[in-house]
Every structure is written in C-alpha cells, then in structure tokens.
Amino acid sequence: MFVNSVYFCFIIGLLILVQTSYSYDTDHLTNLGAFCSNDSSLGPPNLNPIDDSSAKLIRTIENGSLYTIGAGDDKVWLLHLWGYNGYDYGFAYGTLLKEQITQLIPRAWAHFEQRIIDELDKLKLPKWFEDMVVGKGLAFALDFQNTIVEKYIDKEIYEEMRGIADAANVNYYSIRRLHMLGEITRGRCSLFGLWGNATMGGKTLQLRALDWDTKGGLQDFPVITIYHPRSEKLGHAFANVAWAGYIGTLTGMSSTQMGISEIGIYFSDDTFGDESMSGLPFIFVERHILQYSETLDDALSFIANVKRTCHLVLAVADGKLGTARMIQYSHSLVNFFDDQNLQPLAEWHPRLPNAIYCGMDWLCPSRQYKLYKQILSQYGHITPESSIQNITSIAKTGDLHVALYDLTDMIMYVSNARGTNETGPLEAYQRQFVKIDLNIEFARTHAFFK
Structure with a gap:
C-alpha cells in the first residue's frame, strides 16, 4: 500500500510538472492548427442529473x-x-x-x-x-x-x-x-481510454464522443440495440448505440467487457498509410469487434489482419484486462498505441500514464490540448459522472451523441443531441445522460422462451 501511495504521489507530481510545462496561450495553439477546425473556447460544466430510472x-x-x-x-x-x-x-x-x-x-x-x-x-x-x-x-x-x-x-x-x-x-x-x-462522411470525434491510477478505484473507463451532423435528424430516433444470439455464428451479446434502422457500429459495448470508439481523420500526417474504398467498411469492423472479440488481443489481431479502408483512429478497451489501446488505422498501415508510446507526440498532445486519448482529429492542436487539460484536471479521481460534468462538456465534444463506458462494472451512460421540437441545449454533451446497467440488459430473457 505504501509503495502504491508513493507511486501515485510521484505520478501526480509529474503531471503537475507536465501541466506547468505545457501551459501556453491558446492563440499559439490556433496558429499551430490553422488547418483544423480549432476551437479553444471552453464550455460550461454539465450539471444535469443523470437519469438512472429503469427501462x-x-x-x-x-x-x-x-x-x-x-x-x-x-x-x-x-x-x-x-x-x-x-x-x-x-x-x-x-x-x-x-x-x-x-x-x-x-x-x-x-x-x-x-x-x-x-x-x-x-x-x-x-x-x-x-x-x-x-x-x-x-x-x-x-x-x-x-x-x-x-x-x-x-x-x-x-x-x-x-x-x-x-x-x-x-x-x-x-x-x-x-x-x-x-x-464517406466519417465525422470528427473524440475518445479516451483510462485505467489504473487515472480513475477513481482503478476502473477501466472509455469515452466515445460523436461529433457528426446534427442537421440530418438522426437524433430524433436514438436507439440502443441489445443483441442476444441464439447461435454461435452470431457471436455473443453486445450493445449498439445508433438510430432506427442503423445496424453498423459507431458506439457500443460487448458482454465481454469491451468497448469501441472511433474518429474519422481528415488532418493526417505522413505517418498514415494509403486509403482505399475496397475493404471492410469501418462500421462493420467495429461491430465485428463487439460481436466476436473475447479479449483485447482478439480485437487487435482482427484489426491488424482485416482489409482496412480509410484514415481513422480507433480505441478498444478491455475491462477484464483493465487497459485500452489506441489504433492509427489506414488501408496500408496500422499502429497500436498504449500510454507509453501514444502518438502524435507533441506539446499539444502529451502522454499521460494509464491513458490514451485523441481530440477531434490527428492534427488538431487546440482540440487535442483542450481534451488533455480536462483529463489532467480530473486525473486520479475520474469517474463517468465527472467525465460528463467536467470533461466532455467543457472540452465541447460529442455534438450528436456521447457515450461513457464503465467497462469494470458494465454500465453505459448515453446522451443525444436535441431532437425536433425538443427543448434545451443542442449538443449531446450538454444534455441529460441516461444510465444503462448492461448487467441487467444482457441478462434479459425473451418472454416467449422463458
């Protein structure tokens, strides 16, 4: 216990040093990333109560x-x-x-x-x-x-x-x-995977913030689908967060304590490989991971060997192993990152112990740095609730929907953008979140087969 306490104090001291070292004006960040849709302004905290009512x-x-x-x-x-x-x-x-x-x-x-x-x-x-x-x-x-x-x-x-x-x-x-x-459309999004000393109680947490088009009406029809296979060929149970009739995966968790996140990359660099329209569309790569992967290694192996298509950043977290990986993804190249080798390594995207993260795009300095600062401000006591209140809302990420995964306790928190004729803020990150206990949902049995 004493060794762990010393280690934790050392990490906090290191982070304070890092925070001081990278504390510079936002004009500098905007100039660095003039090619990206930078927004260095901060949003207010999300103080809405989380809805934990039963289905x-x-x-x-x-x-x-x-x-x-x-x-x-x-x-x-x-x-x-x-x-x-x-x-x-x-x-x-x-x-x-x-x-x-x-x-x-x-x-x-x-x-x-x-x-x-x-x-x-x-x-x-x-x-x-x-x-x-x-x-x-x-x-x-x-x-x-x-x-x-x-x-x-x-x-x-x-x-x-x-x-x-x-x-x-x-x-x-x-x-x-x-x-x-x-x-074609992909979307600019944000993600993180946090574990160990980064979180309260050492839980494995994951963010999937979808910054996509809020003018297409998707948020009028939000659906969380729980799949219960009756045949081995359909894999295992998983939860898919999407909209009515959409069965590809952009957001979700599996019954094997795994989560998926994705960012479409428009501002890449020469570390990315080629793109192609021939391969498995990424929404089905993500679905395959949730539907069939038992472990993090299964997921990473599938990504390494699948016929990939476009420039993306993916994240996969495993609550059983208590860790996460970020993946630089293209048709011709794939790289796997943990907290020790996270990329891009820059003054606006520092590494953090027990954390992987990416804000809005690969080369997007002010958005990357803003997400980093909010993670750092909560470091060591991050929970889904604190992420909702003080990370996504202040970093202003997750226009269309936001999901926080507690992969240790199998709880998912979801919010959606304001729909037609609804009231309140437009962006999902400023709206009320719904808590879904997937221990209950994965265990549900069909009334016809009891």
Missing part, C-alpha cells in the same frame, strides 16, 4: 422486445433482439421500430445526399468516385461502392438489413446505402 417495456414480439429508458426529451428506445441468424434480428427490429425507420430513412437520405454533393471537394474521396457521384448520382455511386466491399461483409449483416426492410416495408437498397455513408 419500461412497451411491446414484445417473437424475437424482440421494445423498451424505453430515460424520460422526457432525453428518452431513448431500448431494443432487445434474439435470433438464430441475421434475418431474425432484422425482422424483429423492423417490426418493433417500423414507424421510426420509415420516418428516418428518407429524411436522413435527403439531408446527407445534399450535404455530400455540396461538400464533395472536402471529403477526401477518389476522383473517380467524385465523378460518379456528379455524373450518376449518389445512390448509383453507393451501390457501386457496395459491389466493391460486399465480399468482405458478413452475409448475416445483409440478411439483417433484408429483415428490417421486409418487416418495416422499406426499400432494402435504401437501408444498404445508408450504411455506405460512413466511409
């Missing part, structure tokens, strides 16, 4: 149950699916959320189609793909993209999409196109 059952059908969790404007659909195959999952999904799916798809498609056309020159896409969008339309281009990647995608994913389409009576190709958009 409320709405409806049960074969292979599915629909609940709500949370209250008022911050209520979320909580969907439980059971199945022997992807079609079982999808048909139950489409049946229980038909109304939400049929509203979301045309609305989101219209918005993202126009946005992509308007910003085509900013999206880092191959010239041939840009020409295809301009000449043939976005729908044609995404269908062509699917022909390139379909050999890498698990057939059960397509079957799940077909099940949704059949049950909700929506066009299958519209659902499939929606899932191709992630490779």
Whole structure:
C-alpha cells in the first residue's frame, strides 16, 4: 500500500510538472492548427442529473422486445433482439421500430445526399468516385461502392438489413446505402481510454464522443440495440448505440467487457498509410469487434489482419484486462498505441500514464490540448459522472451523441443531441445522460422462451 501511495504521489507530481510545462496561450495553439477546425473556447460544466430510472417495456414480439429508458426529451428506445441468424434480428427490429425507420430513412437520405454533393471537394474521396457521384448520382455511386466491399461483409449483416426492410416495408437498397455513408462522411470525434491510477478505484473507463451532423435528424430516433444470439455464428451479446434502422457500429459495448470508439481523420500526417474504398467498411469492423472479440488481443489481431479502408483512429478497451489501446488505422498501415508510446507526440498532445486519448482529429492542436487539460484536471479521481460534468462538456465534444463506458462494472451512460421540437441545449454533451446497467440488459430473457 505504501509503495502504491508513493507511486501515485510521484505520478501526480509529474503531471503537475507536465501541466506547468505545457501551459501556453491558446492563440499559439490556433496558429499551430490553422488547418483544423480549432476551437479553444471552453464550455460550461454539465450539471444535469443523470437519469438512472429503469427501462419500461412497451411491446414484445417473437424475437424482440421494445423498451424505453430515460424520460422526457432525453428518452431513448431500448431494443432487445434474439435470433438464430441475421434475418431474425432484422425482422424483429423492423417490426418493433417500423414507424421510426420509415420516418428516418428518407429524411436522413435527403439531408446527407445534399450535404455530400455540396461538400464533395472536402471529403477526401477518389476522383473517380467524385465523378460518379456528379455524373450518376449518389445512390448509383453507393451501390457501386457496395459491389466493391460486399465480399468482405458478413452475409448475416445483409440478411439483417433484408429483415428490417421486409418487416418495416422499406426499400432494402435504401437501408444498404445508408450504411455506405460512413466511409464517406466519417465525422470528427473524440475518445479516451483510462485505467489504473487515472480513475477513481482503478476502473477501466472509455469515452466515445460523436461529433457528426446534427442537421440530418438522426437524433430524433436514438436507439440502443441489445443483441442476444441464439447461435454461435452470431457471436455473443453486445450493445449498439445508433438510430432506427442503423445496424453498423459507431458506439457500443460487448458482454465481454469491451468497448469501441472511433474518429474519422481528415488532418493526417505522413505517418498514415494509403486509403482505399475496397475493404471492410469501418462500421462493420467495429461491430465485428463487439460481436466476436473475447479479449483485447482478439480485437487487435482482427484489426491488424482485416482489409482496412480509410484514415481513422480507433480505441478498444478491455475491462477484464483493465487497459485500452489506441489504433492509427489506414488501408496500408496500422499502429497500436498504449500510454507509453501514444502518438502524435507533441506539446499539444502529451502522454499521460494509464491513458490514451485523441481530440477531434490527428492534427488538431487546440482540440487535442483542450481534451488533455480536462483529463489532467480530473486525473486520479475520474469517474463517468465527472467525465460528463467536467470533461466532455467543457472540452465541447460529442455534438450528436456521447457515450461513457464503465467497462469494470458494465454500465453505459448515453446522451443525444436535441431532437425536433425538443427543448434545451443542442449538443449531446450538454444534455441529460441516461444510465444503462448492461448487467441487467444482457441478462434479459425473451418472454416467449422463458
């Protein structure tokens, strides 16, 4: 105990020294990162109480149950699916959320189609793909993209999409196109993985802050889906945080105490490799990790060997091992980082013991430094609650949704952006969070099979 106390005091002293060494004016940071969408201003703390109310059952059908969790404007659909195959999952999904799916798809498609056309020159896409969008339309281009990647995608994913389409009576190709958009739009986001002396009680915590488009209406239909496989080919139970009809993974936790985070990288450097549109789309790389990886090593091995596509930063944390890794990710290159070799190593992105983190982009000095400063201010006693109150809100990250994972106790905290006709702040990081006890949710049994 004495040795641990001495070590902890040494770390705190080191961090105070680091904080003093890197305490410089924000104008310097803005000049350093003029190429990135820098914002050195700080937001207010999020003082909203966390909603820890129990889920409320709405409806049960074969292979599915629909609940709500949370209250008022911050209520979320909580969907439980059971199945022997992807079609079982999808048909139950489409049946229980038909109304939400049929509203979301045309609305989101219209918005993202126009946005992509308007910003085509900013999206880092191959010239041939840009020409295809301009000449043939976005729908044609995404269908062509699917022909390139379909050999890498698990057939059960397509079957799940077909099940949704059949049950909700929506066009299958519209659902499939929606899932191709992630490779194009990506999103600027933030993440961290913290463990050991960085956190209160040595818990393993992970942040996934999604700074994506809040004008597409996605936040009107937030869904947390809990998958319960009845066949080994579907892996193990996991939770996916998304929107009605969206089955790719951007945010989530698994029953094996693992979490995933992702950042789309626009401002890279020469340490990144090449990009390609041929490979497994990253939303299904992330889903595979949650659905099939038992350990951190499983996840890292899959990332190392999968056919990768675009420039990303990923993070995977494992509550069983009590650690996390950050991954520099491209088609031709992958690098794995822990707290000892974290990159980019710069005055605006220092290393911290028992921590990996990345704010908004790879080369984005003021946003990176702002996240670092907030982690440092809470270092040694960080909890999900303190992260919600004093890290994401003050660093202003997580416009569309924010998730905090307690991978030790299997608790997830989620907030969503303000929806249409709702009140309060727009950004998810300033809104009320809902607490989901995944010990309870993963253990739920279907009423038809008790």
